[in-house]
Amino acid sequence: MSYDTQTPQAPQPSPAALRNGLGTTALILGIIGTVSGLIPLFFWLAGILGVIALILGLVGRGRVKRGEANNKGVTTTGAVLGLAALVLSVVGAVITFTAVSDAVDEINKAVEDAAPKDPSGKTPAAGTADDPGDQGEQGKGLAAGDTSVYDDELKVTVSKATPYSPGEFAVGHTKGNKAYQVTVVIENGGKEKFDAGLVTADARAGEDGVTAEEIFDEKVGSGFSGTILPGKKATAVFAFDAPADAGDLTVEVSPGLEHNASQWELKVG
Structure with a gap:
């Protein structure tokens, strides 16, 4: 009697058992x-899908190396397309944000061009309470404590600039510079409520008029918010970062699109 002494062969995995799903998904998402x-405009979608496709493609290639999948070309293509989607998302984000910034600049320019101008071509600014409509003496800025009064009886007052000590985690303060704070008071003397959320304050420092960055920390930087009812006031404190050798600070307060900005020339140092 004879016996078959051949060693039985291990069963080979069928094609159905191969785990090709990740590579296919990576390709589709890529x-x-x-x-x-x-x-x-779809940069955000490209970024999300690109990350997922890249991850799935790399994991799928790992399965191919382990013999768990046989779609190497598909997984590689999916990973490459995922990377391409990421690059395109960055480019799209730059294009989108640049376009938005340009549009905002154009709107601001259109608003400035639409503002009334005096014969000299300059946009007239609001003046003090004693002389409404005339910005200080011979076009100079207002002094500390002066009030700028508008036709609708809106009144803006800026205090003198005093030294300020930024908090430990303050944003906008540069080491070696000095910080100054001003108090801005807005009084609504008109008959309609005023939207204080549109009020902005900017500053320049020194003879060269360099931009004095606004400081944000736990004490300053919140600005104005909400509305001011007729006959009521609102107060906010702003702090600005100026070069150590600056001797003056020009603070410009803009009450909103319907009001021209006013400037105050403040002594510092």
Whole structure:
């Protein structure tokens, strides 16, 4: 009697048992992400799909190396397309933010061009309470404590600049510079409520008029918010960062699109 002494062969995995799903998914998401990246406004979608496709593609390639999948070309293509979608998302974000910034600049320019101008071509600014409509003496800025009064009886007053000590985690303060704070008071002397959320304050320092960055910390930087009812006042404190050798600070307060900005020339140092 004879016996078959051959060692039995281990069963080979069937094609159905191969785990090709990740590579296929990576390819699909990579294609969608890349197409989305071609449209700048969809940069966010391209970024999300690109990250997922890249991760799935890399994991799928790991399965191919371990013999758990056999779609190496698909997984590689999916990973590459995921990376391409990420690059396109960055480009799209830059294009989108640049376009928005340019649009805002154009709107601001249009508002400035629409503002009434005096014969000299300059936009007239609001003046003091004693002389409404005339910004200080011979076009100079207002002094500390002066009040700028508008036609609708809105009144803006800026205090003198006093030294300020920024908090430990303050934003906008540069080491070696000095910080100054001013108090801005807005009084609504008109008959309609005033939206204080549109009020902005900016500053320049020194003879060269360098931008004095606004400081934000736990004490300053919140500005104005809400509305001011007729006959009521609102107060906010602003702090600005100025070069150590600056001798003056020009503070400009803009009550909103319907009001021209007023400037105060403040002594510091």
